[in-house]
Amino acid sequence: MMVLSRPKLQDTAANDGESGALPEGTGADLLSRQRLDAFTHARLWKNPCGFAARFNYLALRYNQPLYGWVEERFGLARIEFVVIYSLSLQDGITASEISASTAFPKNTLSRAVNRLIKLGYVVRRTDAIDRRQQFLSLSPAGRAVYEEALPRFVALEEEMLALLSLVERETLAALMAKVVLAMFEVDVPESTLPTSRPEN
Amino acid sequence: MMVLSRPKLQDTAANDGESGALPEGTGADLLSRQRLDAFTHARLWKNPCGFAARFNYLALRYNQPLYGWVEERFGLARIEFVVIYSLSLQDGITASEISASTAFPKNTLSRAVNRLIKLGYVVRRTDAIDRRQQFLSLSPAGRAVYEEALPRFVALEEEMLALLSLVERETLAALMAKVVLAMFEVDVPESTLPTSRPEN
DNA sequence: AAAAATTGGTTCCACAAGGAATTGACTGCG
């Protein structure tokens, strides 16, 4: 096959695709016009789990360049920037909360937080009433990193949505919200939790 | 944004949040009814890159349990199952093609393929005219793994979409296709490619 | 047609990631 250069994404992986039965006009036809290798095409458009394939693909194409840039610009690993981003969303949370929400192991977060403190991007304040917990906050330097990075993240999201009208974006947002909601209700079988391991 | 976590995989990670200001009816209100921690809520609903945050979240919640199950049921790592899944989509592709499309490094794929061959799930056939290339195929045993696993993948996708009507699903599929298309057109800046690293 | 450049795949190796066990701080039960 051909393969052309393109991606180099990295994350996700797996399945993708969808099958041939896409309503025309949705992209399958357009895709084939792109110089896209046949396998990626199959992953996205002829996959029995086409929806999953597509958002996995998007996650990959979104995260890869952004975190690559973060690494190169700031010398921060993905997990480290995740901490910074998280603190910008909710100041004063603990490492455990980030761990629980993002599914990164606790020890990985511990390392990331400690490095960020050493670099002066994050400050730690031990809870007076429960001295186990450590509330984290961004330092001015940490906030500066976030401020510089955010526009890139916003811009790429904007590029993703570029082909959509305002109405379409709202529709998409609403439908995605429903899907996210559905996932909250999925009871995760015990057996699936243990061995997992991110992402990646 | 987001990020997904990496479960053990390595994938995902990142931002999250919560808070309160989403257009009503989209899920924010429903969400707050769920027993969901505040930070995750912020990540999903008060995030400047909310769309990215949501599909990252979905990727995490989708991949993690499934690949965890694969690991436990078959003793196969994520990348190994990715190979199997890929071959089911397109028989006879090479390791390089899978690498290019999924963004896993070549050597990682090399290892995965060799292990799968050793386990008898994959067979390799060297191209007669270009003896560098090795076309891969599923053995009956490999196909059996796929056949057993696929229903799980389909079922979880179905759960994700459970709250959507048929019309809504089609709308979502079409909009997602447009977004995927837009990502094809993004020119990946050179600088972002080098240092990246999946997700894990 | 030899030399240089490319490409698929593998091997080497340094390092990071994460499971498991540990420490320190609370909580709850009896």
Place this chain on the structure above:
DNA sequence: CGCAGTCAATTCCTTGTGGAACCAATTTTT
């Protein structure tokens, strides 16, 4: 009030990952 159970965070240690170098088969250049 003391002992078992829990929980945040950390440390230890093994393993897997992925960058870089390498090998082999081709292709291109001159």
